[in-house]
Amino acid sequence: MDLLEPMVVFAKVAEEGSMTAAARALGVSKSLVSKKIGTLETRLQTRLLQRTTRALQLTADGARFLEHCRRLTGIAEQAVEELAEQQGMVAGLLRITAPVTFGQAYMDPLVRAFCDQYPGITAQLILENQKMNLVRDDIDIAIRISHDLPADHIALPLTSMHEWVVASPGYLAKHGTPTTPMDLADHHCLLNCNPDPVNRWWFTKDSGVIEVTVPSRLSTNYHFMMMQALLDDAGIARMPSYAVEEHLSAGRLVRLLADYKLPTFPVVLLYAPGNVVPSRVRRFARFTKSWFQNQPRSFC
Structure with missing residues (x-):
């Protein structure tokens, strides 16, 4: 039993990459962390960590022993999570x-x-178009709008994202209104470049597929900038329906080519797998799924 605490400390040192960071995470002194690691190495009669002036590295024995430590801490965390969830504590x-x-x-x-x-939850919401690494960036939940998802993560479908082709009345007054996708070749189109500008747009109608290469003088990876360009009569753009509904209702934008459909994209909730999935993550996943299902109208 006297090895349990040193094993937890060792796992935290390996996770954090230094004794100083592990001590901070555990809320103890660095000297206590060093003492626990020393106790463990003495008891096991082997070196677990190779200490250098710049970093700590696991030895071969340390890497093997770490797997046991992770299983042990995982079982303990799972027990705490299950008890807390049974008591309604999230x-x-x-x-x-x-x-x-x-x-x-x-x-x-x-x-x-x-x-x-x-009420016991403290939420930190990070809005970022670049895909963050859930493990490296210490993220519990990611919302992704994509068909391309990591195979080793848990993905929960939420809804679908639909895009509409839109322009301002001012732009259409100056340049005319396209009535077919092929007409877009004669217009200024605004492109989403997340990650690369997409100047080939696909439409479907009556089970047929139409591919159009659209000209563009502006591309951006932020819808806010594209929206400003749209409202300034700068061109035609593909935009998520949820981003333009308010402007359409107010008459600031006009939906074009409504008889033609653009591809849809799944909106999914993503979290990393593991021996222990915290109850707050499981609860948020279920809550989010239910929240989207019970909205009075389709968001996307």
Whole structure:
């Protein structure tokens, strides 16, 4: 039993990459961490960590022993999580990332509703179009709008994202209104370059597929900038329906080519697998799925 605490400390040192960081994470002194590692190495009669002036590295024995330590701490964390969930206790920091425009449209009311139901939760919402690494960046939940998902993560489908072709009345007054996708070749189109500019647009109608290469003088990876360009009569763009509905209702934008459909993209909730999935992550995943299903209208 006297090895349990040193094993937990060793696992934390390996996770954090230094004794100083491990001590900070555990809320103890660096000297105590060093003492626990020394106790463990003495008891096992082997060196677990190779200490250099710049970093700590696992030895071969340390790497093998770490797997046992992780299983042990995982079992302990699972027991605590299950007991807490049975008692209705959901608490802790929940770090969530989502694409910028989608997050601005939906994540604020969703996350606040979750926190209202579980007052012990502290939520940190990170809006970022670049895909963050959940493990490396210490992210609990990622909302992704993509068909390309990591195979080793858990993905929960939420809804679908539809795009519409839109332009301002001012632009259309100057340049005319396209009535077929092929007409776009004679217009200024605004492109989303996340990650690369997409100047080939695919439409479907009556089971047929139409591919158009559109000309462009501006591309950006942020819908906010594209929206400003649209409202300034700069061109025609493909935009998520949730990003333009308000402007369409107000008459600031006009939907074009409504008889033609653009590809749809799945909106999924993603989290990393592991021996222990915290109850706050499981609860948020279920809450989010239900939240989207129970909205009075389709968001996407």
